[in-house]
Structure formats: structure tokens, C-alpha cells
Amino acid sequence: MTEQKTMELSFEFFPPRTEKGTDNLLAVHSELAKFEPSFVSVTYGAGGSTQEGTYDAVKSMLAAGSLAAPHITGVGSSRDNIKSTIQSYSQLGVERLVVLRGDLPGGMVERGHFKYAEQLVQFVRDEFGDEFHIEVAAYPDFHPESSSPANEMQYFKRKVDAGANSALTQYFYNADSYFSFVDQAQRSGIDIPIVPGIMPITNYATLTRFSDACGAEIPRWIRARIEQYQHDEASLQAFGLDVVTHLCFDLLDNGVPGLHFYTLNRIEPVKELCKRVGFEQVAS
Ligand code: FAD
Numbered sequence: 001m002t003e004q005k006t007m008e009l010s011f012e013f014f015p016p017r018t019e020k021g022t023d024n025l026l027a028v029h030s031e032l033a034k035f036e037p038s039f040v041s042v043t044y045g046a047g048g049s050t051q052e053g054t055y056d057a058v059k060s061m062l063a064a065g066s067l068a069a070p071h072i073t074g075v076g077s078s079r080d081n082i083k084s085t086i087q088s089y090s091q092l093g094v095e096r097l098v099v100l101r102g103d104l105p106g107g108m109v110e111r112g113h114f115k116y117a118e119q120l121v122q123f124v125r126d127e128f129g130d131e132f133h134i135e136v137a138a139y140p141d142f143h144p145e146s147s148s149p150a151n152e153m154q155y156f157k158r159k160v161d162a163g164a165n166s167a168l169t170q171y172f173y174n175a176d177s178y179f180s181f182v183d184q185a186q187r188s189g190i191d192i193p194i195v196p197g198i199m200p201i202t203n204y205a206t207l208t209r210f211s212d213a214c215g216a217e218i219p220r221w222i223r224a225r226i227e228q229y230q231h232d233e234a235s236l237q238a239f240g241l242d243v244v245t246h247l248c249f250d251l252l253d254n255g256v257p258g259l260h261f262y263t264l265n266r267i268e269p270v271k272e273l274c275k276r277v278g279f280e281q282v283a284s
Contacts, residue, residue, distance in 0.1 A: 008038040008195060008258025009279060010168075013265055015042055015053025024265060026060060031267045033066055034281035035274050038258070039096055041135075041168075044071040046102030051085065059092055069135065070094060072124075073102025074114025082120070083127055096133040098168065099124060118159045125163035136164040138194055140172045140181040144215035149184070157188050166192050168260045171199030171216050173243065175250040193257035198248060200262070200269045201240025204230035241269055241276070248277045 011032050016022045029040065042057045044050055054070050061068035070089055072082065086097070101117040114120045117136055124134060136159045139152065146152040160167075172178055178196050185194060199216070201207060204226045211218050218226075222243060229236035248259060259277075261270045275281075 007252075007256070008193070008260075009035060009274070010037050010195070010258065010260045011040045011263050011270065012168075012197075012260060013040065013042050013057065013263055015044075015050045015057050016265070017050075017053065021265070022056075025057060026064075028263065028265050028267050029061055029064065029066070032263065032270060032274075033064065034283075035279050036282060037066070039067040039069050041069040041071060041096075041098050041260075044073050044100075044102075046073040046075050046077075046104055055085075055088065055092075058089070058094065062092060062094070067095060069096035069098055069133075071098040071100060072120070073100045074112065074117065074120035074123075075102040076104050076112045077114070079113050079123065082114075082123070086124065086128060086132075090128070090131060094132070096135065097124065098135040098137075099164070100137055116155070116159075118155065118162050121159055121162040121164055133165045134163055136160070136167050138167040138169045138181065138185075139215065140169050140177040140196075141174075141215055141217045143170075144213070146215075153184055153188050156185065157190055160190050160192055164192060166257075167194045169194060169197045170214060171197045171262060173219055173222055173247060174217065175247060175254070177217070178251065178256075179254065195258040195260050196251050196256055197260045197262060198244060198273070200244055200264070200273060201226060202237065202264070202266070202269065204236065237269065241272060244269075244273055245276045248273065252277060 013025060013029065016025045040061055042054050044054045058068045058070045072086065074082065099117055099121050121134055121136060124132060138156060142149065142152055169178060182194050208218065208223065225239055226236055229239060263270045
């Protein structure tokens, strides 16, 4: 499937908190890097809670030859702090940033200078010009704070007009939700690539808790099946692989600009999903 190799493939990781987690992340990155992704990204705790971990992971991935993109969150941080964080990434040779508002960690009340991602995108453009390719977030199933679909699209457009080059979506399991979002975006004059975020299905409790919090809808039939398999790991993994493979084919058949996988710092099932949809690993 050479056609699919020309589109953007990217992998998202989170910064480890322990030495064991660091070793694991480097092993996972090394294995998935054999798919030759366009870039990899590393999440960032709002308010700077994972600052060093994100920086160290990005540094290691760059050294290993990947185009590594740190996530930058605005909420709870000062302009100076964010500016110096981005300067340190510039010195490392980072070329791409994933720019987000973030959510305040529990117990933190000071929202900081940047209320919305739009302002942070504008700040990066004002301070750093065109040095970075800027990714922003998009929500096919709508953001939990969304006041209306029309308002959300208007705010998304403002983020794009402030200087975003492309968008990565929150995960979803209904391809129509993504296609409807892209259609509305195009009607609103937004022409940047909107790359679907793909979340593997690996654990009932974690996925349902996270989805309830972030507003990503798990269709009822999928929710019922993974609930049924919650204590039967083999069946849950097999079912999850089938559902997500089908979703990826649906997206690819309809010409998406790429796939962005949430790896959860695990080799499987992302490796298996990539293989099933036609990506090939190169020998290391
Ligand atoms: P925004 O674009 O600012 O939107 C937030 C909400 O405010 C939306 O409901 C929007 O409609 C509304 N809004 C926007 N502008 C306005 C306005 N002017 N007036 C009124 N309402 C407005 N979180 C982390 O902490 N760290 C990460 O590394 C991280 N990585 C992520 C990666 C991806 C691909 C995605 C999809 C999400 C990620 N998140 C991360 C989660 C994200 O930070 C949260 O979803 C957060 O609540 C919103 O961030 P945003 O950048 O989309 O915010």
C-alpha cells in the first residue's frame, strides 16, 4: 500500500515519570520509529507539571533521528515561562509544536495569561515568527466546554487564523463525526489539514473514564462489547483491534491527510494497527 505511505503518520507519547518508564518509552519509540513517521509528539502537563520529562523525551527522540514535537500548554503558565520553554526547544532544533490551552491540574486555580489556545498560537507567531510548524487540537465529537457547534467552529477558525498550520483531532470512534467536522471546517473557510487522532481500545475502565472526561463518544454498541470483555483481555484486545482497524480503513478510503496514533507508550496495539492498514516497518 505505497499510497498510504505518502500520508502523514505520527505517534503521540507521554513523558515518563520513572527510570523504568523512560527505558520503556525509548524502546517503544525505537520500535514505532521503524514506520518512519512524519513526526512524533510528547504531551505536556498543563501548568508545567511534566516540563522536564517532556523536554528530556523530545531531546532523546530528536537524537534518535525523529522529528519530535513537544506539546505546549498555556493555561497556568506565564508568558515568560512559556517563552523560555520554547526558546529551549528552539535551541534543541525542534521544528514543530503542538499548541494547546490545556486543563488546569486539580488544586491549581491561577489560569495564567493564556485563556485559550488561540492566544498562545498568536504569542508563538509574534515571538518566533514562522520558525515552527504549529499543530492545534480539534474535536469532532465537540469539546466538553463547547457552548454550541457553531461557536466551537468559530473558535477553531480563530486558532487557525492566528497561525496554526494543521490540526490533530481528539479521538473518536464514529468516522461520520470526523467527516462532518471537516466538512463544516471547509465551509467555514478552514483549509489546513485536520488529521484524525486514533485511540486504540485496550482497557474498558480507562477508556470509558477518559472518554467521559474529554467528551470523546464511545458508541453504545462498542461500549457494551468492551464492558462485556472487561475481564477477558484477549477478547477485548481482538475486538478493539478489529473496531479501530475498520475505523482507520474508513478514514483512509475517504482520503484523510494522515493518522495520528495515541500510543499510550505501548508498542502494541499501535504496531499491529499500522501493519493492518498497510504501513511497513523499515529494518533498523
Ligand atoms: P481551546 O482551543 O482554547 O478550546 C478550549 C475550549 O474553549 C473549547 O470548548 C473552545 O470551543 C472554547 N473556546 C476557544 N476560544 C474561545 C473564546 N475566545 N471564547 C470562548 N470560548 C472559547 N492537554 C494537556 O494538558 N497536555 C497535552 O499535551 C495535551 N495534548 C493534547 C493533544 C491533542 C491532539 C488533543 C486533541 C488534546 C490534548 N490535550 C492536552 C487536551 C487539551 O488541552 C484540552 O482538551 C483542553 O481542554 C483544550 O485545549 P485546546 O487547545 O483545544 O483549547
